[in-house]
Amino acid sequence: xxxxxxxxxxxxxxxxxxxxxxxxxxxxxxxxxxxxxxxxxxxxxxxxxxxxxxxxxxxxxxxxxxxxxxxxxxxxxxxxxxxxxxxxxxxxxxxxxxxxxxxxxxxxxxxxxxxxxxxxxxx
Numbered sequence: 232x233x234x235x236x237x238x239x240x241x242x243x244x245x246x247x248x249x250x251x252x253x254x255x256x257x258x259x260x261x262x263x264x265x266x267x268x269x270x271x272x273x274x275x276x277x278x279x280x281x282x283x284x285x286x287x288x289x290x291x292x293x294x295x296x297x298x299x300x301x302x303x304x305x306x307x308x309x310x311x312x313x314x315x316x317x318x319x320x321x322x323x324x325x326x327x328x329x330x331x332x333x334x335x336x337x338x339x340x341x342x343x344x345x346x347x348x349x350x351x352x353x354x
Contacts, residue, residue, distance in 0.1 A: 273298060
């Protein structure tokens with residue numbers, strides 16, 4: 232029995248903590264133990280329905296960059312088109328940007344972050 236165990240018993244806190252369960256708990260979702268907090272994050276998001284637009288707008292308001300996976304929406308072209316139009320209107324309003332990387336991925340940036348949409352020609 233270690234010193235902290237004895238202190239815990241002395242002060243009435245002999246409850247054992249399973250570190251594995253604690254690390255997997257919901258309250259650890261936003262904790263990054265290896266890095267200092269950043270000003271912005273790049274977050275992957277799977278876009279499935281119109282309900283996913285509001286959380287995307289909230290992430291953009293927090294100054295995060297989003298990498299959207301559109302694979303599921305590509306099966307429903309009309310829904311995909313409506314969502315992309317709604318996102319375009321929102322990023323225009325906040326002075327952000329949106330750009331398609333490939334058939335399944337779209338990059339969305341917050342205010343004052345722009346995407347260079349043409350390749351620089353090599354020498």
